[in-house]
Amino acid sequence: MSSAAPVAEFPTSSPLFDARAGEVTQAPSRGQRIFDAVFRKTCHTFAWLTILLVGFIVARITAAAIPAIHTLGLGFVTGRVWDANAGTYGILAQIWGTIYTSVLALMLGSIFGVAAAIFLSEGFLSAAVFGALKKFNLHLKPVTLRLPDQLERLLKELIELLAAIPSVVYGLWGIFVVIPLIRPWCNWLHAQMGWVPFFSTDLSGPGVLPAVLVLAIMILPTVTAISRDALVSVPPKIRMAAYGLGATRWESLFAVILPAASRGIFGGIVLAFGRALGETMALAMLVGNSNQIKLSLFSPANTLAALLANNFPEAGPKEVGILMYAALVLLAITLVVNVAGAFILHRAALMQSE
Amino acid sequence: MSTAMPPLRPANGHAATLPAEKRDDIVVDCHIRELYYGSFKAVRDTEIPIRKNSITAFIGPSGCGKSTVLRCLNRMNDLVRGFRFEGHVRYRGRDIYAHGIDPVAVRRFIGMVFQQPNPFATSIFNNVAFGLRLNGFKGDRADKVEKALRAAALWDEVKDKLNKSGLSLSGGQQQRLCIARAIATEPEVLLMDEPCSALDPIATRRIEELMTELSQKFTIAIVTHNLQQAQRVADYTGFLYVDTTQGGRTGYLVEFNHSKHLFEDPQHPHTQQYIRGEFS
Amino acid sequence: MATNVVERNLAGVEDPFAGVDFSHLERSLRRPRTLIDALLNLATAALTMLALVPLFSVVVMLLWRGGKRLSIAALTSLPPGPLEAGGGFGNAIVGTTVMVAVAILFSVPFGILTAVYLAQSNNKVAEVVRFCAKLLTGFPSILAGVFAYGAVVLATGGFSSLAGAVALSVLMLPTVILTSEDAIRMVPSRMKEAAIGMGATTAQTVWMVLLPTAIPGILTGVMLAVARAAGETAPLIFTALFSNYWLWQHGQMKLMQPTASLAVLIYNFAGMPFKNQVELAWAAALVLVLMVLCANLAGQALSARQVQR
Numbered sequence: 001m002s003s004a005a006p007v008a009e010f011p012t013s014s015p016l017f018d019a020r021a022g023e024v025t026q027a028p029s030r031g032q033r034i035f036d037a038v039f040r041k042t043c044h045t046f047a048w049l050t051i052l053l054v055g056f057i058v059a060r061i062t063a064a065a066i067p068a069i070h071t072l073g074l075g076f077v078t079g080r081v082w083d084a085n086a087g088t089y090g091i092l093a094q095i096w097g098t099i100y101t102s103v104l105a106l107m108l109g110s111i112f113g114v115a116a117a118i119f120l121s122e123g124f125l126s127a128a129v130f131g132a133l134k135k136f137n138l139h140l141k142p143v144t145l146r147l148p149d150q151l152e153r154l155l156k157e158l159i160e161l162l163a164a165i166p167s168v169v170y171g172l173w174g175i176f177v178v179i180p181l182i183r184p185w186c187n188w189l190h191a192q193m194g195w196v197p198f199f200s201t202d203l204s205g206p207g208v209l210p211a212v213l214v215l216a217i218m219i220l221p222t223v224t225a226i227s228r229d230a231l232v233s234v235p236p237k238i239r240m241a242a243y244g245l246g247a248t249r250w251e252s253l254f255a256v257i258l259p260a261a262s263r264g265i266f267g268g269i270v271l272a273f274g275r276a277l278g279e280t281m282a283l284a285m286l287v288g289n290s291n292q293i294k295l296s297l298f299s300p301a302n303t304l305a306a307l308l309a310n311n312f313p314e315a316g317p318k319e320v321g322i323l324m325y326a327a328l329v330l331l332a333i334t335l336v337v338n339v340a341g342a343f344i345l346h347r348a349a350l351m352q353s354e
Numbered sequence: 355m356s357t358a359m360p361p362l363r364p365a366n367g368h369a370a371t372l373p374a375e376k377r378d379d380i381v382v383d384c385h386i387r388e389l390y391y392g393s394f395k396a397v398r399d400t401e402i403p404i405r406k407n408s409i410t411a412f413i414g415p416s417g418c419g420k421s422t423v424l425r426c427l428n429r430m431n432d433l434v435r436g437f438r439f440e441g442h443v444r445y446r447g448r449d450i451y452a453h454g455i456d457p458v459a460v461r462r463f464i465g466m467v468f469q470q471p472n473p474f475a476t477s478i479f480n481n482v483a484f485g486l487r488l489n490g491f492k493g494d495r496a497d498k499v500e501k502a503l504r505a506a507a508l509w510d511e512v513k514d515k516l517n518k519s520g521l522s523l524s525g526g527q528q529q530r531l532c533i534a535r536a537i538a539t540e541p542e543v544l545l546m547d548e549p550c551s552a553l554d555p556i557a558t559r560r561i562e563e564l565m566t567e568l569s570q571k572f573t574i575a576i577v578t579h580n581l582q583q584a585q586r587v588a589d590y591t592g593f594l595y596v597d598t599t600q601g602g603r604t605g606y607l608v609e610f611n612h613s614k615h616l617f618e619d620p621q622h623p624h625t626q627q628y629i630r631g632e633f634s
Numbered sequence: 635m636a637t638n639v640v641e642r643n644l645a646g647v648e649d650p651f652a653g654v655d656f657s658h659l660e661r662s663l664r665r666p667r668t669l670i671d672a673l674l675n676l677a678t679a680a681l682t683m684l685a686l687v688p689l690f691s692v693v694v695m696l697l698w699r700g701g702k703r704l705s706i707a708a709l710t711s712l713p714p715g716p717l718e719a720g721g722g723f724g725n726a727i728v729g730t731t732v733m734v735a736v737a738i739l740f741s742v743p744f745g746i747l748t749a750v751y752l753a754q755s756n757n758k759v760a761e762v763v764r765f766c767a768k769l770l771t772g773f774p775s776i777l778a779g780v781f782a783y784g785a786v787v788l789a790t791g792g793f794s795s796l797a798g799a800v801a802l803s804v805l806m807l808p809t810v811i812l813t814s815e816d817a818i819r820m821v822p823s824r825m826k827e828a829a830i831g832m833g834a835t836t837a838q839t840v841w842m843v844l845l846p847t848a849i850p851g852i853l854t855g856v857m858l859a860v861a862r863a864a865g866e867t868a869p870l871i872f873t874a875l876f877s878n879y880w881l882w883q884h885g886q887m888k889l890m891q892p893t894a895s896l897a898v899l900i901y902n903f904a905g906m907p908f909k910n911q912v913e914l915a916w917a918a919a920l921v922l923v924l925m926v927l928c929a930n931l932a933g934q935a936l937s938a939r940q941v942q943r
Contacts, residue, residue, distance in 0.1 A: 024485075024486065024489055024491050024498070024538075024539045024540050025462050025463055025485075025489055025539045025540055025541050025542075025833075026462065026489045026490065027456065027458075027459035027462060027463075028456065028458050028459055028462070028833075028835055029490055031490075032490070032835055032837075032838070033456075033835070035835075035837050036458075036835035036836055036837040036838070039836070039837035039840070039841075040836055040837065042747055043747045043748070043750045043751040043754075044751055046744055046747040046748045046751065047747075047748045047751040047752065047755075047759060047760065047763045048759070048763075049744070049748075050744075050748050050763050050766050050767060050807070050811065051759075051762055051763055051766050053766075053770075053804070053807070054766040054769060054770060056785075057777070057778075057781045057804070060781055060784045060785055061777070061780055061781060061784060063784075064784050064788075111681070112681050112682075112684065112685045113685075115677070115678045115681035115682060115685075116678075116681065116682040116685050118678050119678040119679060119681070119682040120682070124675055124678065124679065125679075128675075128679075155682070155686075158686055158689060159682075159685065159686070161689060162685075162686075162688070162689050164861060164865075164926055164927065164930050165689075165692060165865070165923060165926070166864075166865025166866070166867065166897060166922055166923070166926060167865070167867065167868075168865070168867040168897045168900045168901050168904075168919075168922075169692065169696070169865070169900065169919045169922065169923055170692070171900075171901070171904065172900055172904045172915055172916065172919050173688075173691070173692050173695060175904055175905075176695070176699075176904075176912075177691060177695055217685075217688045220685055248667055248668065248670075248671040249671055249675075250670065250671045250674045250675075251667065251671075271772060274772045275772070277774070278772075278773070278774020278775065278776065278777070279774070280774065280775065280776040280867070280868035281867045281868055281897075281901060284868075284901075285901065285904060285905070305774060305776045305868065308776050308779075308780065309776060309868055309871050309872075312779075312780075312783065312871065312872035313871060313872045313875060315872075320783075320788075323780075324780065324784070327776075327777060327780040330774060330776075330777065331774075331777055334772065334773070334774050334777075335769070338769060338772035338773075339769070341772070342765075342768055342769075342772075428831065430827070430830070430831060433827075433830065458833050458834070458835050459833065460833070461830065461831060461832060461833035462832070462833030463833075465831065465832060465833075466831035466832070468824060468827060468828065468831065470824055472822070472824035472825055472827065472828040473828075474825055474828065474829075474843055474847070475825070475846075475847045476846065484829070484832065484842065485832050485833075487842065488832060488833065488834050488838055488842070489833075532828070535828075535832070536832065539832070
């Protein structure tokens with residue numbers, strides 16, 4: 001390579017350097033240039049492939065669903081009966097089950113999740129531990145000095161651990177622990193207050209309530225993590241202003257801190273809703289797989305994801321198309337919820353940075 | 355290749371502001387007519403010749419664009435969004451901003467030492483050998499590393515811990531490590547952007563001595579806000595000033611001369627005021 | 635005005651605080667606002683603790699019911715038939731490991747190369763890619779299975795571990811992309827500047843500085859993705875299906891055959907009316923949780939080594 005050759009010789013030499021100028025320093029070799037160009041192109045290509053992958057996923061599912069969309073039309077979404085023998089397919093019951101269980105789980109999971117986020121972000125625990133240690137005059141000992149912070153971190157990691165347990169394990173735990181545990185109470189409630197629509201049936205095994213309980217546990221870490229981030233990123237000066245005026249901890253929380261963090265918390269809850277809608281295994285194992293629309297917490301129901309999980313393995317070519325249609329409906333619902341959640345969080349981050 | 359260079363010829367004398375001196379020992383001939391970051395005009399009308407085996411210092415108040423000018427000399431400004439440049443920078447007679455010139459190749463011949471010491475998160479040896487690997491050097495790496503570390507006056511302090519992380523050194527040692535890294539590949543020109551601003555006086559002194567030694571082998575351009583430093587080490591000094599008359603803050607070259615002349619007998623009133631310490 | 639008040643105070647003529655009872659400075663639960671504060675403190679503490687009860691319950695049950703059945707035989711034998719005694723889930727451990735490994739092969743190079751692009755660019759394309767990656771993180775795992783079913787099972791004509799791996803890699807990809815981008819952006823910009831200032835090409839900067847410095851953070855992301863993928867069931871039920879045999883048969887790897895996995899085994903066995911199968915499901919759950927936890931812990935240990943900005 002002519003361009004890689006030394007530019008010119010010059011006579012200077014010091015005892016430390018004996019090489020001619022340009023002996024070490026070279027313009028990039030042909031190999032380096034080619035590798036650089038290829039590497040950059042490759043990275044660029046893979047970035048585009050990510051976009052294409054998402055497009056391909058949507059296109060693949062849509063394409064497979066098109067025959068079913070043609071034959072079944074919108075009646076598929078409004079039909080309540082799924083009977084493969086009769087050739088009647090409708091997923092309204094599954095859509096109802098998906099949204100009903102997710103909303104209930106979200107209510108439960110948000111209460112616990114936001115409470116845990118407040119508890120972990122406002123220094124309640126470390127303050128309490130510090131106070132307790134001080135009672136015994138242990139608070140400044142080398143071992144105990146860091147204890148309050150360590151305990152708080154441990155608690156935070158335990159909450160995160162809830163998210164690490166696979167959903168199928170939660171399903172197993174739900175079948176053998178939750179259902180036997182709550183069944184007597186549920187049946188007692190049904191016996192005493194059966195006129196309330198929510199308690200209008202008895203719990204014979206799988207049903208909405210155990211599914212909701214387990215689902216709530218599964219989305220709780222998402223709510224906690226995002227809410228905690230939102231609370232922690234409330235500027236300290238806002239906090240100080242409230243405390244400085246003599247507000248108690250909770251007065252400042254309700255009046256100032258929670259409103260400031262509300263967008264972030266709400267975004268987290270919406271994302272958790274997206275998770276709940278798409279969650280499959282725990283529901284397939286606990287919800288009972290029965291296509292009915294009831295308000296009762298104790299009756300079995302079905303969800304879109306559970307429908308897919310149960311029917312795909314043995315589906316014939318015709319049924320595959322119909323299931324793809326159901327998958328497309330699930331995709332549309334979760335897509336809308338996830339985009340909304342991401343959008344809210346994005347706006348919250350913008351507000352925060354202003 | 356698009357970067358095939360024309361044969362070496364003497365620089366044609368845009369930068370001749372000094373009387374009675376040969377023009378053919380100019381290694382980098384910098385002529386900035388206008389330099390923009392987006393719509394912000396950062397520098398105008400700056401002509402600085404950088405001569406072989408000399409030290410050229412850029413001084414001036416903060417915000418006068420002296421670092422910007424320095425970063426023009428090896429096209430580091432290409433990394434800044436919206437950077438636009440009018441004029442030329444000739445390295446050995448070739449315009450490094452000409453079409454088809456590879457900025458990567460330019461930077462291999464015109465090395466750079468930064469304001470903050472910036473060793474890589476790897477061993478001392480690998481830090482110095484980085485440039486050798488970059489250039490695909492096939493010879494005795496250990497020998498080159500030792501020579502560079504000796505030249506940077508760091509060898510005696512680190513010879514027993516070449517496998518320790520470069521980040522474990524003190525600030526002054528880190529900066530000398532960065533100098534060793536820059537000179538290990540033996541580039542022709544070394545640009546130093548306030549190399550001592552993060553260091554204490556003793557470390558600063560060592561780097562200054564080092565620069566004087568290195569100028570026997572390398573051509574050095576240095577940005578400094580320390581007038582004494584420029585006076586102590588530089589053969590030539592350029593004084594840049596900020597022009598605020600047109601609304602923006604545009605830097606330009608006020609005066610360029612031998613350091614001795616510039617400090618003892620400044621011609622321009624701005625230079626006189628600055629050297630007397632009447633503004634910073 | 636203000637000075638007047640002070641002077642009069644000093645003179646003792648008129649003290650505006652004279653009527654105030656300073657015993658109010660003491661904290662007392664009798665005052666409603668203090669009481670409410672204390673009660674709410676207690677309530678959040680109670681809710682947080684209550685949220686952790688399921689975790690302890692799951693762990694205790696796993697150790698008790700799973701630990702009871704766990705043995706070398708369970709780890710190394712094939713699943714038992716109905717009403718058969720003994721047996722285990724050795725093939726499921728192998729299946730999960732192989733599918734996750736193949737998914738790593740797909741998703742890690744893909745994810746890191748994309749992340750390299752994202753970390754260097756701030757243009758529209760990068761923004762769209764980042765948006766797509768975020769969409770994929772919230773993507774229901776079962777739809778990854780539906781996609782792999784449509785793209786691989788239907789195309790190759792059968793359930794296979796390859797289809798399972800494709801589904802898992804779709805789930806791993808966004809985690810790898812987003813955490814790797816973060817890790818690369820965490821590399822101090824002055825290191826990148828140093829490399830470029832010495833005349834490194836983009837590829838050299840990436841390979842010699844950015845990736846070596848960012849590697850702990852990247853591996854953290856990979857381990858988190860592995861932890862998620864290993865526990866996934868939904869995308870495997872109708873891609874890899876299940877098998878009662880070893881993946882390794884007659885001296886060759888049956889990548890195009892239905893394959894067992896721990897998660898699907900738990901799902902199948904949990905619904906069976908046989909005591910032996912249920913016990914094995916618990917033991918398999920214990921093994922699966924341990925695998926997932928190991929991946930998580932490895933990731934956390936690595937993240938502690940990331941160079942800070």
